[in-house]
Amino acid sequence: MTPVSSHASHGQSSLRTVQVLGGGNAASGAHVRSLAAGLVARGVRVTVCAPVEADHAYDFTGVGAEHVHVPRSSDPGSVAALRAACSGADLVHAHGLHASFRTALALSGRQTPFVVTWHDRAHADGPRAHFLRVLERRVVRAATVVLGTTSALVDRARRSGARDARLAAVSLPGPRSAPPPDEADRLRPKVRAELGAVERPLIIAVGSLERRRGYDDLLDAAHAWRLLDPVPLVVIAGEGPLHGELRRRIEDEELPVRLAGPREDVPDLLAAADVAVLPSRREEARSPFAQEALHARVPLVATRVGGVPELVGDAAELVPRGNARALADAVTRLLEDPGRRELLAERGPRQAATWPTEDQTVAQVLSVYDELTRPRPLT
Incomplete structure (x- = not known):
């Protein structure tokens, strides 16, 4: 010291x-x-x-x-x-x-x-x-x-x-403790069952429910994912002023999206996820969620805003802000390409080691x- x-x-x-x-x-x-x-x-x-x-x-x-x-x-x-x-x-x-x-x-x-x-x-x-x-x-x-x-x-x-x-x-202090591999394997089916994603892909987003987070774009992208078979489930963990508006959209448009509220078990959610998304519309500096996703070896799709490109390097898929189509396409490609998901999973911890x-x-x-x-x- x-x-x-x-x-x-x-x-x-x-x-x-x-x-x-x-x-x-x-x-x-x-x-x-x-x-x-x-x-x-x-x-x-x-x-x-x-x-x-x-x-x-x-x-x-x-x-x-x-x-x-x-x-x-x-x-x-x-x-x-x-x-x-x-x-x-x-x-x-x-x-x-x-x-x-x-x-x-x-x-x-x-x-x-x-x-x-x-x-x-x-x-x-x-x-x-x-x-x-x-x-x-x-x-x-x-x-x-x-x-x-x-x-x-x-x-x-x-x-x-x-x-x-x-x-x-x-x-930031080290990411919230991810479960060890054996524990993660045991928790994964349990968490997916709780969320309703037993035999379907699971997409995770975490952050306060505010306009700048880009959740409107995420819901727009979810329209495209309804055409996939099986249809992925999108889980958004967080609370904030947009909760009522987002909930109404999800119900009215019958979107495969669940608002999970504030969660203390983000590492468990990531361990169960197939893809993580960070759809921010405004600048993010050193996004805690992006850091956790890379540490947890979860493929990340994020908007190209602020310090995100510096933070993630080549360990994530980057899309333009406010472009729901690009977000939907990037996630769809990942879900259909296990090799690409594995490559990003390997790159995540290597990129984290440079921070x-x-x-x-x-x-x-x-x-x-x-x-x-x-x-x-x-x-």
């Missing part, structure tokens, strides 16, 4: 960092927990500023960090709470656009090094889209260093005026911290 030797060699006390998280999507929340654990293990003092619900979900205190409740951005007290929490910090690291903007306001007038990580791109339509662009420019110009989880995000930060933007080595580990992620972040807090030589 890498010690914080550079600070010790300069006679400094233990580095004190503040990590700032907003509501936190699954990727950023898991990353901050992983980062906090790695930093604490290396002797860094870590305070995580986040809503109390985020600490309940990710247990920052359980890995040795201090947690300070900071309300969500809609709360007028959040900037004042952040300013107090960041007092005396050697460095502040914010995650996500809204958390970064509040942090920039809280650090105004201070010389504290300020690192920002963009885990994904914020999206909006109409006047709000312009507002988000203003926030992006304000954040990147205030940041000492911007870390982007994809090349596209790094380029966007540079175009927005970042002084220093770099590609981040970001690893940065948690240890490498912490090491890179710590090197940035060291660079920004190292005492400057006297001139």
